[in-house]
């Protein structure tokens with residue numbers, strides 16, 4: 537990757553460019569649509585607006601930010617990224633999630649954390665440079681491990697103190713400094729549920745932009761121990777038969793839902 541643009545000039549935008557518009561930390565949405573064509577809104581954006589290029593699966597998108605309340609002017613509304621999870625297809629949501637994370641990173645790295653000088657865009661990479669001390673800053677993601685723990689036909693599910701009532705999911709936690717993802721699986725399952733697992737295997741991952749997480753999805757077998765929910769973190773945890781599951785996340789929006797769905801299908805097909 538060389539000599540590429542990370543920002544576009546207003547004059548170089550074309551009518552068919554798809555824009556994701558942010559008003560502060562919210563996305564401007566009209567009905568269920570939030571990808572605007574350049575010609576629909578460009579004249580309404582402030583003169584000094586920056587246009588951020590966002591590549592996603594080979595397609596180009598543009599993200600723009602304004603602190604002016606443009607939503608009202610275009611008879612739209614501004615919504616949180618999280619609320620779009622439930623109205624948009626996976627692809628559009630991914631674009632918005634990526635744009636949101638990159639934009640937020642630029643906003644929070646205007647100055648060098650070492651010497652306090654202003655940073656500037658690296659010529660060849662999505663990075664910010666400090667011309668004074670040479671420090672480089674790259675967009676940061678925070679890895680988390682999420683794990684489906686199974687015991688025969690049963691799945692370990694927990695209700696977090698943070699979830700809305702009645703909603704259950706897999707156990708998960710941030711990977712701490714110095715840990716492997718497998719270390720995190722062992723530690724989080726033990727801390728949150730009291731049980732021990734083995735045969736940990738990686739299944740799949742998902743970008744989760746709240747705010748900048750990478751969820752690494754694992755499957756592990758129950759090994760030993762009684763369930764003891766972690767006070768303050770887990771309100772309830774138990775093993776549930778695949779034919780008698782409580783409300784769980786949709787596989788369309790969350791890797792936890794996918795891990796559950798994959799296992800349930802395997803058991804039903806007799807593969808387990």
Ligand SMILES: [Zn+2]
Nearest residue numbers: 648651666669
């Ligand atoms: Zn510096």
